[in-house]
Amino acid sequence: MPHLHGIVIAPGFHTSYLEAMVKLFTSCSERTVLKFNNLLEGEGYDGQKSIELDLEAEFSNLALDIIGLGVFNYDFGSVTNESPVIKAVYGTLFEAEHRSTFYIPYWKLPLASWIVPRQRKFQDDLKVINTCLDGLIRNAKESRQ
Known part of the structure; x- marks a missing residue:
């Protein structure tokens, strides 16, 4: 060998x-x-x-x-500290679970995100997550230069 x-x-x-x-x-x-x-x-x-x-x-x-x-x-x-990001992530996960088990995709209706409280919360949660991610990406880009 x-x-x-x-x-x-x-x-x-x-x-x-x-x-x-x-x-x-x-x-x-x-x-x-x-x-x-x-x-x-x-x-x-x-x-x-x-x-x-x-x-x-x-x-x-x-x-x-x-x-x-x-x-x-x-x-x-x-x-x-209690993180609003974690709350928002959990909220979006619960909504994803709800959507995967609901027979009628009512959330695709044009005004559903304004009328249905659950959909308003989902949109708010997405804003929290996206704002956080945008800030993280911006910080990462700035620290690279």
């Missing part, structure tokens, strides 16, 4: 990039753990009491902060 010299498989990411991502994940995760600890202390946690957490929402907030910082260099701060 021939002896192979050097690296057989090249790493996909540079070590310094991986180190930066580990620091980013760690700092965002530490904020989440600190939030949980503060909730426990606020309840006078003595080992017997418990708190209720919506882990899906908490991990969604953590993911949003990591993606925001890692991809857009923008801190949503959604772990520590």
Whole structure:
């Protein structure tokens, strides 16, 4: 069997990039753990009491902060503050689910987005998301130059 010299498989990411991502994940995760600890202390946690957490929402907030910082260099701060962007994303997801199960596509009617409250909320949620994305893209373009 021939002896192979050097690296057989090249790493996909540079070590310094991986180190930066580990620091980013760690700092965002530490904020989440600190939030949980503060909730426990606020309840006078003595080992017997418990708190209720919506882990899906908490991990969604953590993911949003990591993606925001890692991809857009923008801190949503959604772990520590209630994010209107997260609310808007959930609203659009619920509307997408509703549309996928409803038999008549009433939302395609010309005035539906003005008449139907659910559709007005959907349009408002889209505006929040698009405004946020436009700002993130603008910041990313400006930071590249």
